[in-house]
Amino acid sequence: MRDPNNIVLVGGGGHCKSVIDVAESAGYTILGILDMPEYVGSSVLGYPVVGTDEDLVKYVDKALFIVTVGHIKDAYLRIRLHEHIQSVGGRLATIVASTAHVSRYASIGEGSVVLHNAMVNANAHIGKGCIINTFANIEHDAVIGDFCHISTGAMVNGNCTVGQGVFLGSQSVMVNGIGIMDSCVIAAGSVVRKNIVKKGIYSGNPALLKIKL
Numbered sequence: 001m002r003d004p005n006n007i008v009l010v011g012g013g014g015h016c017k018s019v020i021d022v023a024e025s026a027g028y029t030i031l032g033i034l035d036m037p038e039y040v041g042s043s044v045l046g047y048p049v050v051g052t053d054e055d056l057v058k059y060v061d062k063a064l065f066i067v068t069v070g071h072i073k074d075a076y077l078r079i080r081l082h083e084h085i086q087s088v089g090g091r092l093a094t095i096v097a098s099t100a101h102v103s104r105y106a107s108i109g110e111g112s113v114v115l116h117n118a119m120v121n122a123n124a125h126i127g128k129g130c131i132i133n134t135f136a137n138i139e140h141d142a143v144i145g146d147f148c149h150i151s152t153g154a155m156v157n158g159n160c161t162v163g164q165g166v167f168l169g170s171q172s173v174m175v176n177g178i179g180i181m182d183s184c185v186i187a188a189g190s191v192v193r194k195n196i197v198k199k200g201i202y203s204g205n206p207a208l209l210k211i212k213l
């Protein structure tokens with residue numbers, strides 16, 4: 001029978017290490033990691049790489065899954081892995097670090113992880129498959145679309161709207177009440193002061209379009 005305390009991590013890189021620490025803090029039992037064939041038999045922070053994506057199906061009845069590959073410029077791989085998990089009947093965990101604060105008036109979609117010391121304030125809504133990274137702050141009434149990565153120390157102020165698959169770099173800031181369209185990339189340390197309505201990579205203060213996507 002599937003035990004909702006058991007999880008299997010999909011992806012064994014750097015982000016996986018951060019999620020291991022968070023999952024331990026939240027009381028999960030990690031059964032193992034699925035990764036590329038060349039890593040099967042190795043371990044990450046003491047947890048074994050037990051198989052590849054092909055082995056997902058073996059764990060469907062035993063555990064929940066969490067996608068632990070990172071996302072900088074493109075959410076494609078994370079989206080594909082979520083689809084694969086669901087196509088074999090797998091269920092996703094939603095993990096909140098013991099040190100994070102999620103308001104009881106906020107919501108978090110399945111497959112999302114809120115890492116250490118992050119804050120999700122009242123009436124904020126986080127979509128599915130998101131990474132709300134260490135020390136990120138999602139303020140009141142903000143809406144984060146599916147498969148976004150809000151990086152370490154990023155600040156999404158009140159009433160902001162972030163489209164699907166957006167990457168918000170470390171310590172970037174969205175001033176209150178603005179929106180960013182789907183699939184944009186905001187460089188570390190940028191300040192987004194106006195609505196972003198063209199898909200691209202933006203950087204600086206104010207954040208300006210550097211590369212069209």
Ligand SMILES: CC(C)(COP(=O)(O)OP(=O)(O)OC[C@H]1O[C@@H](n2cnc3c(N)ncnc32)[C@H](O)[C@@H]1OP(=O)(O)O)[C@@H](O)C(=O)NCCC(=O)NCCS
Pocket residue numbers: 072073133151152168169170171185186187188189190201203204210
């Ligand atoms: C946005 C980013 C992905 C772009 O990477 P890239 O495609 O390799 O692009 P480049 O480094 O060649 O930079 C492209 C342009 O954007 C500018 N730029 C990139 N990052 C910038 C930043 N943080 N602040 C200001 N300008 C920046 C570069 O100066 C360059 O402009 P130019 O062509 O006028 O010289 C990368 O710079 C970045 O910010 N990564 C995020 C790191 C991070 O937050 N990690 C968190 C993990 S939790």
